[in-house]
Amino acid sequence: MTVNEHAAAAGGGTESLEHVKRMPILISLMIGAFFSILNETLLNVAFPELMIELGVTAPTLQWLATGYMLVVGVLVPSSALLVQWFTTRQMFLGAMILFTLGTLVCGTAPHFAFLLLGRLLQAAGTGLMLPVMMNTILVLYPPEKRGGAMGTIGLVIMFAPAIGPTLSGLILQSLQWRWLFYLVLPFAVFSIVFASIYLKNVSQPTKPKVDVVSIVLSTIGFGGIVYGFSSSGGADGGFRVYGTILIGAIALLLFVMRQLRVKEPLMDLRAFAYPMFTVTAILLIIMMMTLFSTMSLLPFLFQGALGMTVFASGLLMLPGSLLNGLISPLTGKLFDKFGPRALVIPGTVFLVVIMWFFTRVNLDTSKATFLVLHICIMIAISMIMMPTQTNGLNQLPQRYYPHGTAILNTLQQVAGAIGVAFFIGIMTTGQSKYLAQSSDPKAPVEMAKAMVSGVHNAFLYGLGFAVLALVLAFFIKRSQGQAKPTS
Template identity: 70%
Template sequence: MNSTSTTQQQDLQNIKKLPILISLIIGAFFSILNETLLNIALPKLEVALEVSASTLQWLATGYMLVVGVLIPVSALLVQWFTTRQMFLGAMVLFTVGTFLCGIAPNFEILLIGRLLQASGAGLMLPVMMNTILVLYPPETRGAAMGTIGLVIMFAPAIGPTLSGLILQFADWRWLFFLVLPFAIGSIVVSFIFLKNVTTVTKPRVDVLSILLSTLGFGGIVFGFSSAGKADTTWASTEVYVPLIVGGVSLLLFVIRQLRSKEPMLDFRVFKFSMFTLTTIMLIIAMMTMFSTMLLLPFLMQGVFLMTTFAAGLVLLPGGLLNGLISPVTGKLFDKFGPRALVIPGSTLLVIIMWLFTRIDLQTTTTILVLLHVLLMVAIAMIMMPMQTNGLNQLPQRMYPHGTAVLNTLQQIAGAIGVALFISIMTSGQQSYFMSLTAEPTPAQIAEGLLSGIHRAFVIGLVFAVIALVLSLFTKRTKAPKEQFAASNSPS
């Protein structure tokens, strides 16, 4: 180990980890909460801002697009700026965006505010993951990553319920005004407690790579997000043109990175077998999870005629439990390794997805709550243990690249999941209506929607089976020997 690395290890020994972890969690929680907080308010915004549903969709599409573009660039940025600079900069962007959204007099200002919020979120997640990897040695990293998992899963889960509750009693602007003091508080806490834990190396800035990355990841996220809209098909120019441009740009980007001595995003992380397996598993888990998080609201509101708030309440127990058990699965990972969690979790996922395909008009609300709770338990047993195991195999210099790759591909998996399952559901619904000889009755409309949802759940089941097969190849990884030679002191 060279003198610089030795000095850095000694510095890390003297850092109190808990205050840093808390400051990261506060900021991340509200930025991730914000992703799902607005979805349920779209019908009210359509009336308040006097814009169409397809125009409003940009509030969600634009958010995903900015996050998808920024995360790959974060691998470069974390080597140019300190931990404090990155995190505080991200939180300031998010806070300014939140304020703009709250006071927005029209759709255009609201969209600008959302894009600023997305800029903060896109920079924050990789910084948080990279900081955890640097601060915690592999033998105690599972518990820390489990705590992060609590935030990543818990925040979006309570978003729709919290949003529904706020909208029952207040104007849509309060969705932003209530977040604002917490965002400002996070900046203050981070300013006091957050320390620099990464080394600034300032590698060469490759402008062409940044351009190709933006076109590549941005084009793919935009294309699939557009395919998920109700008024588009896979043959629409706004779907296939961005996908083609994105695909070609991404291919050129990967080739350029593999040939570069100082890649912006180092795809050599895929030389590590468990990291590659982790990436595939996380994409499948994300798409399976999206299939249910997307389809269940359609099922509850379109088939069982629940209110938006009631549908949010049905999803709340699963989201809460997922968040609460993530730290537990992290500690179990540290003790028993990934196989003890990932294989049972994947098995449970297959069973639950099969049960989802058996849902009919007689299914009770209690059954829906139970199935969603078990689904969230299965996801918690798979995602953070796999992510921790895959990242543990990487050398420390590749942490920014590994976290950027995983976070980027999860965003793309989310966009693909939305588009894929919406199109499958719509196709199944149309097939059902074509089999009718007369205009569908309200009961038949519900049956048609249920038929489409069943088709989508079947595809979700296929993904779950693939995940189970892959889980059997999971092995516990070990970090390179030169890392963490000295044990970090407890917080």
């Protein structure tokens, strides 16, 4: 299939893709995505300073993170509709303008309410960014060349949040917290200018019917689940956690039932009729839970058991996270050449072995060992995530592209929120059981051993998920695109 034929199949019509230069479009998307995704992890290190300067408590300040995740979780499901209502340029520039405005509000915020407003505007821009980026790649590149392009996008997706905490730590050593936003602002403006010049429309809006009921159910469903699980780490649970999760689950069930009935669904769940897409969705849930559990558990282990500082633990995890992003383009090219099985099966085997090693760590384990283990697990995840995602989306017909990207991005948000709550809950339970049997539970050494025991329990569950991923990997077959759904 030629580029022009692919454009026609993709419903293009705004302009032919035959003479469109792909690289400037890809660069435009990457610049905007990098700085919007960077802000997901850039601010967390500044929380202690913000509590003092803004005069708020930790639970109140936590809304800067919870609210961010909540807006992204609510917006992503609706992106399937928005992508079909607006052009590529309108969606991307709209997302970046929202993000830039939010960054400006954050940097100049006189008090907490304005800072929260700015974070929510940033989240709105970020929530629209990933679906636009992935949908553009699907339309712009034919299936046999998507692996390399998706791998390049994967570099940004993994590199930006990995460098966030370390970069903010360096900035905060000599500058005020507002500079976390001031330094991002010129790059965000540059992204808007660059995209205005080079970003082209790659698909034609079809403007399907807006189903308000589906939007409301989606917002309550995904919003309730993401908020409930992301809030479950707090001291108080009750209705705020379990009630919102229950309400979200009921709304989500009603949402699914409605999507299968209406003629023009907000998120077409018939994409799950394609077997490789279904396998992809399950594997991505497992990978996101594994990734978020590792990113959450290791700082507890490093700081709570090994006595490392926040900055030192961030530096220890930085090489693995950076390498995960840097090898994504390589895994993308290998996917194009050899298909998914050559990467996903060895990757899941590698993941099982590394997760087993994590269940064996103790207080005597060296920092070098932790460094190597973290690098290895991030390489394994890189071998699995982007090739799996590309292969699953490749099987879908063009009309399902917006829905497929929205489904996968939504599942990743939900899996991340659930994964953090699930694994930290297991760690806390294991920690409490150890201390309950200890003769001196308040002794520092015993508390450190309790932390290790809790982390062991959590990684044992992680090992179980890794084994499940390995089983699923053997069901993966290379997608050639435009496959017929299973009955």
